[in-house]
Amino acid sequence: MLSTAERWGGGEDERPYLPRAFSYARAREGELSFLAETVGPGTRRLAELRPGDGLELLGPLGVGWRPPLAGTRPLLVGGGIGTAPLLCWQDELGPDTTVLLGFRSAAHAQAATLFGGEPAVATDDGSAGRQALVTDLLREELDGSATVFACGPPAMLEAVRAICADAGVPAQLALESGMACGFGACFGCVVPTKEGYVRLCVDGPVLAAEELESALFPGAGH
Amino acid sequence: MTDLCGVQLAGPVLNGSGTFDAIAARRAFGDALLERFPFHAFVSKTITLAPREGNPPPRLWETPGGLINSIGLPNKGLEGFLAHDLPELAELPVPLIVSVMGFSREELARLVQRTGERDEVALIELNVSCPNVETGLVMGADPAETAHAVEHVRPLTDRPLIVKLTPNATDPAAVARAAEEAGADAVSLINTLKGMALDPRTRQPWLGGTTGGVSGPAVRAIALEQVRAVAAAVGIPVIGMGGIASGRHASDFLSAGAACVAVGTENFRDPAAGVRIAAELGKPAAV
Numbered sequence: 001m002l003s004t005a006e007r008w009g010g011g012e013d014e015r016p017y018l019p020r021a022f023s024y025a026r027a028r029e030g031e032l033s034f035l036a037e038t039v040g041p042g043t044r045r046l047a048e049l050r051p052g053d054g055l056e057l058l059g060p061l062g063v064g065w066r067p068p069l070a071g072t073r074p075l076l077v078g079g080g081i082g083t084a085p086l087l088c089w090q091d092e093l094g095p096d097t098t099v100l101l102g103f104r105s106a107a108h109a110q111a112a113t114l115f116g117g118e119p120a121v122a123t124d125d126g127s128a129g130r131q132a133l134v135t136d137l138l139r140e141e142l143d144g145s146a147t148v149f150a151c152g153p154p155a156m157l158e159a160v161r162a163i164c165a166d167a168g169v170p171a172q173l174a175l176e177s178g179m180a181c182g183f184g185a186c187f188g189c190v191v192p193t194k195e196g197y198v199r200l201c202v203d204g205p206v207l208a209a210e211e212l213e214s215a216l217f218p219g220a221g222h
Numbered sequence: 223m224t225d226l227c228g229v230q231l232a233g234p235v236l237n238g239s240g241t242f243d244a245i246a247a248r249r250a251f252g253d254a255l256l257e258r259f260p261f262h263a264f265v266s267k268t269i270t271l272a273p274r275e276g277n278p279p280p281r282l283w284e285t286p287g288g289l290i291n292s293i294g295l296p297n298k299g300l301e302g303f304l305a306h307d308l309p310e311l312a313e314l315p316v317p318l319i320v321s322v323m324g325f326s327r328e329e330l331a332r333l334v335q336r337t338g339e340r341d342e343v344a345l346i347e348l349n350v351s352c353p354n355v356e357t358g359l360v361m362g363a364d365p366a367e368t369a370h371a372v373e374h375v376r377p378l379t380d381r382p383l384i385v386k387l388t389p390n391a392t393d394p395a396a397v398a399r400a401a402e403e404a405g406a407d408a409v410s411l412i413n414t415l416k417g418m419a420l421d422p423r424t425r426q427p428w429l430g431g432t433t434g435g436v437s438g439p440a441v442r443a444i445a446l447e448q449v450r451a452v453a454a455a456v457g458i459p460v461i462g463m464g465g466i467a468s469g470r471h472a473s474d475f476l477s478a479g480a481a482c483v484a485v486g487t488e489n490f491r492d493p494a495a496g497v498r499i500a501a502e503l504g505k506p507a508a509v
Contacts, residue, residue, distance in 0.1 A: 218280055
């Protein structure tokens with residue numbers, strides 16, 4: 001959970017008020033990196049930070065990626081700002097890990113350059129990589145030897161879930177839902193699973209795709 | 223030391239029910255949580271007789287200086303709570319207050335009787351004010367309904383009974399007086415104010431439960447006034463809450479007549495908020 005030390009609140013509509021949930025993109029000796037896209041008052045305020053400004057940080061929280069199923073190769077699938085948690089996962093798995101990334105356009109695709117190896121890139125308008133959806137790349141790449149790790153917008157995650165379910169391939173999905181606290185206090189970030197609601201902050205944000213009927217649930221990605 | 227209905231607390235700072243899950247927090251932060259526990263008494267999430275899944279998502283909406291929640295009291299039910307949660311909550315270094323809500327007087331009676339017979343439970347809070355559940359609003363909004371509920375359960379336990387008042391009542395002080403006359407040992411307020419938000423795209427209600435409860439700094443001025451009015455109307459202790467985010471705010475509520483204060487939404491922003499607020503309370507107020 002992140003919030004700026006100064007001027008958190010008092011912005012447009014007197015927001016932001018609550019801290020915002022982030023995956024770290026990279027964790028290196030004495031340094032944490034985050035990817036932020038300005039979509040509202042919280043991310044806009046975070047984007048205004050200058051070197052030396054204070055940042056409140058609570059974490060790490062929740063349950064992240066589990067190792068790939070024994071004997072399978074990891075296949076990382078990211079969409080837009082959802083590439084962030086795949087970056088630190090590739091750091092752990094190794095630079096040769098296959099990475100498939102989808103973006104709206106070249107202007108949104110800078111994160112691709114942060115990955116090791118040669119990530120395959122698809123854009124909606126073809127301005128970088130292929131003009132395709134990242135799920136098109138996934139269909140071409142997928143075989144029975146893979147464990148899929150995916151993060152991105154809800155519609156993409158739902159497509160990944162369905163493709164992997166059809167192929168009988170295990171998948172882990174990093175989901176997003178509006179959070180107030182990040183440590184299980186508010187019960188606000190629940191996601192419907194086959195076993196009922198789970199709190200994404202303490203039981204996720206990574207869930208096994210098999211646990212879900214759908215990655216498209218009310219409030220998903222918010 | 224603070225005396226709350228005969229229970230000795232190391233200080234006056236509590237948590238609002240449903241704003242801190244001590245079991246989840248201990249998993250997240252380890253036993254360091256117990257060494258610097260943020261509250262002088264711990265109030266559980268509200269327990270109902272039957273297990274509840276809670277409301278469909280989305281459950282949260284950020285407002286100017288606050289939050290609307292539509293959580294819907296998810297809990298394991300009375301027996302699940304007694305078997306699984308109570309032993310873990312008993313390990314907390316502070317007295318335990320269990321919050322209960324019944325959808326009928328019989329349900330409430332069973333909840334009070336069963337929790338009151340457990341040594342781990344120091345006090346019982348009756349949630350008659352949750353705005354997310356229809357009957358809660360009806361019971362706590364009406365002095366006579368509140369009095370009937372308290373009279374019904376008063377003989378069933380020797381534990382002190384706290385009545386959590388709703389701000390969504392015409393006259394919370396009248397409800398507080400009725401609770402006191404019916405045998406309540408303390409009152410706590412405010413619960414959340416009823417509110418709603420629209421999805422900016424669809425123009426339909428954003429929250430899965432349609433309406434929710436507003437909390438946070440946005441409600442502090444309203445809470446302070448209601449605490450003052452209730453404290454002036456009753457002789458029993460008042461636990462004041464509503465948007466408290468600093469020692470100064472807590473001090474305001476104590477000056478308005480509260481015997482104890484509770485921290486709610488601020489816990490979401492800072493799990494150690496209770497520690498900070500208690501420390502700030504101990505210092506002379508900055509001018």
